[in-house]
Every structure is written in structure tokens, then in C-alpha cells.
Amino acid sequence: MGEFRPVPDVLAYLSGHWRVERTVRDLAVGDRGRFEGTTVFGPLEGGGLLHRESGTFTWRGVARPAERTLRFLPGPGGTAHVRFADGRPFHDLDLTTGRHVVGHPCAADLYRGEFTVRDEDHWRTVWRVRGPAKDLELTTGYARVG
Structure with missing residues (x-):
């Protein structure tokens, strides 16, 4: 596990501003896309x-402009419960080992995510989406700002 940085409290780690770079690959047809922007993890009432x-x-x-909102709620032992903006469950997040793998069924598609922490200021996600209409890979790098 030496390549991953353990995170004892995921909410404390994520709090703040992050620069985001995401590549999106459509593995079925070979198209590639890119997202560049910021993510802010701020206090939730x-x-x-x-x-x-x-x-x-x-x-x-x-x-095109793009945005999304998620809620990260406290979980046991420094973990988090991730919810969509409307409150529906998305996945849990446990970075106590510096790496976490999750699955999320969405209609006929299955999302499989891997979260890894490199150091205090860098982490990434890789989502693999498979289903009747989707064959995607989304890789996102996060770098702390400030």
C-alpha cells in the first residue's frame, strides 16, 4: 500500500478548493473528451x-459549461456517505487505506469507481461505466489550490 496515502478523515482531507482535470473516453467508438475546472468542498448545513x-x-x-453538485455526509470512522444533490444515495467513501473501490448501479448501467490518494494535495478517481448504451472511462485528477 506504499503508493497510496492513508486518509484518517475523508471530510477533513477534501475540504477546500481543488483544480480538476478529467478525461472521458468512449471505449465503444474511440471518442475522447476533457473537463477542466474547479471543485469546492464547502461546509454543508x-x-x-x-x-x-x-x-x-x-x-x-x-x-460547453458543465457543473455538478454532490453531498458528502459524515460516515463512521472518518468515512463519508456520498449523495446526489437531491439526496439519493450514490456511494460510500472510505480512504483510510488511501484507496477505495465502489460500485453504483444506474438504470441498466454499472458504474465502478476507484479512488486513490497520492499525497496531501493530490487524489484521483477512475470511473468505468458499462451498460447497454455506455462503455466509458472517466479519469479525474484533483490538485489542491492554495
């Missing part, structure tokens, strides 16, 4: 963090 991501997503040569 009642406890936890509100994750706000905003930036520009470029797909097939067309750049």
Missing part, C-alpha cells in the same frame, strides 16, 4: 461537505 464542481467540458470539439 447540518454537517458534511457540499461538493460543487464547475468548468468546461469539451466533447467532439464543442466546449
